[in-house]
Amino acid sequence: xxxxxxxxxxxxxxxxxxxxxxxxxxxxxxxxxxxxxxxxxxxxxxxxxxxxxxxxxxxxxxxxxxxxxxxxxxxxxxxxxxxxxxxxxxxxxxxxxxxxxxxxxxxxxxxx
Amino acid sequence: xxxxxxxxxxxxxxxxxxxxxxxxxxxxxxxxxxxxxxxxxxxxxxxxxxxxxxxxxxxxxxxxxxxxxxxxxxxxxxxxxxxxxxxxxxxxxxxxxxxxxxxxxxxxxxxx
Numbered sequence: 032x033x034x035x036x037x038x039x040x041x042x043x044x045x046x047x048x049x050x051x052x053x054x055x056x057x058x059x060x061x062x063x064x065x066x067x068x069x070x071x072x073x074x075x076x077x078x079x080x081x082x083x084x085x086x087x088x089x090x091x092x093x094x095x096x097x098x099x100x101x102x103x104x105x106x107x108x109x110x111x112x113x114x115x116x117x118x119x120x121x122x123x124x125x126x127x128x129x130x131x132x133x134x135x136x137x138x139x140x141x142x143x
Numbered sequence: 144x145x146x147x148x149x150x151x152x153x154x155x156x157x158x159x160x161x162x163x164x165x166x167x168x169x170x171x172x173x174x175x176x177x178x179x180x181x182x183x184x185x186x187x188x189x190x191x192x193x194x195x196x197x198x199x200x201x202x203x204x205x206x207x208x209x210x211x212x213x214x215x216x217x218x219x220x221x222x223x224x225x226x227x228x229x230x231x232x233x234x235x236x237x238x239x240x241x242x243x244x245x246x247x248x249x250x251x252x253x254x255x
Contacts, residue, residue: 064243073145073233073246130199135185
């Protein structure tokens with residue numbers, strides 16, 4: 032069974048601070064996706080990383096896929112209250128079914 | 144708005160009952176996925192359909208079943224409901240099996 036461990040589970044920071052969220056596994060994934068979920072809504076896709084070592088930037092968010100495609104990180108620079116939410120990583124096992132294994136998420140609160 | 148529509152938004156029922164959750168995928172998406180999200184387990188993949196055919200099965204109980212119709216909408220049937228089935232049920236869709244998934248806003252099922 033493929034498992035994705037996310038850390039930290041909870042994070043509460045002041046507006047303007049930087050933070051990093053980690054997603055780790057002992058399994059190799061064909062790709063990894065990051066989602067953000069707000070209360071009462073479904074997860075919204077932020078980014079997909081495919082190549083080992085890949086780095087993608089989305090405004091103040093930087094996503095990195097580990098060289099061995101087993102882990103990933105999400106770094107947020109100068110966090111804003113609008114960044115508050117549940118951040119989920121999900122690994123795709125590929126092989127045509129694109130079945131996703133989700134981590135349990137990091138709940139981020141950015142305090143104004 | 145992801146383009147994925149789920150109904151109903153909330154459902155309250157009693158143990159032993161049967162319910163049907165409905166999902167309309169984004170226009171043009173052939174693949175539909177069902178997930179269960181609970182506080183302790185996070186998002187768990189249940190089942191995937193592609194163009195009307197079952198493509199992959201995850202942690203789906205025998206009391207649960209799903210189907211995808213010719214118009215590509217999908218239904219998840221939950222029977223002999225137990226208290227532990229209380230959760231958020233999400234549907235996601237993608238163009239095909241190897242494309243990122245886009246989630247609906249879920250159905251919150253409460254078993255009393």
